[in-house]
Amino acid sequence: MTKGIAYLIDDDPIYQFTFKAMFKLVGQDYELHSFSDGEQAYEHCQQICSKNGVFPDFIFLDLNMPVMDGWDFLNDFLLLKDARFSQTKVYIVSSSMYEEDIKRAKNYPIVKDYLIKPVGKEELLALLSDN
Numbered sequence: 001m002t003k004g005i006a007y008l009i010d011d012d013p014i015y016q017f018t019f020k021a022m023f024k025l026v027g028q029d030y031e032l033h034s035f036s037d038g039e040q041a042y043e044h045c046q047q048i049c050s051k052n053g054v055f056p057d058f059i060f061l062d063l064n065m066p067v068m069d070g071w072d073f074l075n076d077f078l079l080l081k082d083a084r085f086s087q088t089k090v091y092i093v094s095s096s097m098y099e100e101d102i103k104r105a106k107n108y109p110i111v112k113d114y115l116i117k118p119v120g121k122e123e124l125l126a127l128l129s130d131n
Contacts, residue, residue: 003029004057006128009041009073010034010093011065015117019060026125030057037065038073049080056088058127060119063094063101070094074108091115091127 006027008019016034023032033056035041041059048055063070070092077085092105092114105114115123 004031005054006030006032006058006060007041007044007056008032008034008060009038009065009070010060010062011036012062015062018118022119022121022124026121027128030128038068038070038076040067042068042073042076045077045080045085055085059088059090060093061090063092063096071104074111078108078110086110089127093117093119 006023008016008023010016010019016036020032020034023030033044035044038061047053061070061073068076074090077090088110089112090108090110091112092101094101094114095117097116102114105111113127
């Protein structure tokens with residue numbers, strides 16, 4: 001039986017593969033759903049709202065993606081007026097070390113932290129254990 005749900009929103013297939021493998025080792029209590037861009041993930045979130053589905057406990061979000069980037073996803077995600085999403089912990093997971101991006105992420109109350117890729121096994125375990 002799973003304890004919760006986590007989303008990985010990242011367009012890099014290699015990073016998705018490695019994150020999924022690591023998640024399988026440390027996140028046994030969670031079901032991981034992956035999306036290749038923010039639009040796919042946002043549409044899925046809209047479906048959850050309309051169908052009264054299960055909300056994610058965690059979102060691991062890349063910033064630089066085609067179609068809908070991480071910033072646009074965050075802006076639209078905040079427009080979802082469902083209180084159940086307020087419990088979701090969002091972590092920016094990016095290769096960008098630009099101070100501007102880190103500061104901008106802090107302006108979103110739902111963003112718990114800004115993590116630089118790649119996220120290590122121990123770091124991921126600590127995040128999942130902190131739930």
